[in-house]
Amino acid sequence: MQRIYMKVSIITPTYNRGNLIAHTLESVLNQSYHNIEHIVIDGSSTDNTVDVLERYKKKYHMTYLSRIDKGMYYAINDGISMATGDIIAYLNSDDLYFPWTVQKAVETFQSNRDLDMIYGDSMVWDFITNKIYLNIYAPHRRYWLPMGGVLCQPTVFLRRRVFDRVGYFNTEFKYLADCEFWNRINNHADLLISKVDEVMAIECNHGDTLRETMKNELSKDKNKIAFLYRKKHNNSGLTGWLKLVIYVQREVKIWEFVLRCYLKTNSKRMRWYNFLETYNVRFFFFNYIFCKLFHDRARFSRFSIEEKEKGSAGLCMDKFQNVIRPQPNPP
Template identity: 40%
Template sequence: MSRSALPLVSVITPSYNQGKFIRETIDSILSQDYPNLEHIVVDGGSTDETVSILQEYASKDPRFRYVSEPDNGQSHAINKGLAMARGEIIGWLNSDDTYLPGAVRKAVQYLQSQPACGMVHGQCEVIDEAGVPFSTFASEKADAQNLYQSCVVCQPSAFIRTHVFRQMGGVDEKLNFCMDYDLWMRIAKVHTIGFIPDFLANTRLHGSCKSATQWHSVGVPEVLRSLAKNYSSIPSHWVSHLSQYRSMGVIDLLRQLKTLRSNSSRITGMNRYRDLWAPPILRVTLESESTARAQLLLVKGKVPGAPMQLPKAFSLTALVNGRLAKTFTVTKAQFALEIPLDTANQVNRIDLASTSMIQPAVPQIDGLRVGGYLAEEVLPLNHEEAIIYQAFRQ
């Protein structure tokens, strides 16, 4: 079959300061036995030897092209490459991973034989810094049900029809770690995902890669956010596996998630004292982005010096935008309130009135306190964040 009769495959490689590995990545693509492909490297302005390597390949192989300029990270680079791609099928190979011989040909043959499939993936070897295999990725046939349980697609082995990738709007640029897993979830909702039980690629695990350095700080919060976004729940095994986030510990997880996103709801005004003591009426104003409206206001409170069970209960009444939202009875020294917000509004004003008049036993920064409790944490939660909190609060 002539080259022109075969679909063009565009392989996208996001890159930044991976000069140590990128030559091996490029060679694994350009040496494929599939004749109709192009390789696009989207480099974020590397300062190591990467750019000189890219210039070398661009000067000698017409199938290779690149851009090197500052970008907003890996997800942005992938979407830039998607916009540049001319092919009918997209391969996505990071700048420290490699294809195995025959990978592109096998993927194209499968997609040609299975027109209902929106993408296909295969098995992956896990290699070390020197390129030596030491494990295999647990790949299997993927659908919406088993992707809910875990990521069974190893990204270097995935090939996606271009129209499907574009239909999804590319990868989510708010994600820096699990943008691939999130993409598979979204694709599985509307397309069949094929599986080739052959090894197609190598994924490299080394000391400086994100999988080794950012799993707990970035990976876990982003995976949970993606599950909440796509399924509106968190699988029970994630909750049991991450037991350190149960109960009040989930606050740390939510706080970390908020630092990773630019469109979280934000508090624009609050009359809580500097020492965290709440006045008799705690007033909070918060604003949300239109695409991520706040759903709950979480207030984590504490009655200082009180025993675990309060000798006398007190109540907290929440008004949202002047309307009664909920009344809470506080019986324990530590408590958490979930105040439902008005999701129709981007701005919410909350008044939380206390019936307690406990006076602090220690001197305070701003004088007398009579609100009865410390408002240790005041966090607005959007839909996804509320799902994560509720999953781990038990």
């Protein structure tokens, strides 16, 4: 059967991220899959963001639009309207793809034409604590998102037909319109969502992220989403059981990943193949147990991650870390 080379549209909203966005652009430029259009919507940045965009638009299929900032989700909706791809994703200007990310997404959609939305696992780079850790997510279930389950946003890819069916992001939700959008998709029983067992993106946590600067506003959006989508589960009297099921499913997936870390095989069909072929990952069992007993995620990390070879197919951590560091507090 002839392989169809699907076009992928990646949308990046940005505002005054000149110190970060070059790495995001570089991560798209270095994709192993090349049928990509990258649309950047800039909110009239006053730093050097536009200069960076001008430099990169000469290197690959990237276009940008700079206009008055109305908010992140207005920008994403504008990008979706401009997009011409079969698959659509959005990548914030402080997050990164691995070189295999888009290739993996395309292969997943090609292998199952019924799939409408996918998401994967992530590596988190926390510049506040100077730690790197992994988020391994549970497989999708219909009850998961309404019960407060979250996805890793930069790992989400959707077919264009999803937007034709359920609409765009609801800009009434200023900070968590993506979570509301996923719940809206989840409400359509005929739209198929699936988890991909691969580490698909790097989330960067720094002092300027929304989860650090807008905690109260994020909480308000979260409560509104819970009110809209959790009602039928609350009425069922099974809330506690569903939360327990979600917890167990995620723990099972974590232990699948741990076993795969120590399973010696080069088969590309194996789960998390790309990440584990690129990075050495060690699991700290006693730290993991300590975290579970004392809920102390801040002090202990269950995984240790390092590159197998400098200049490999992964992201060069040392180079990235030397450029982006937590800013010291002024004296």
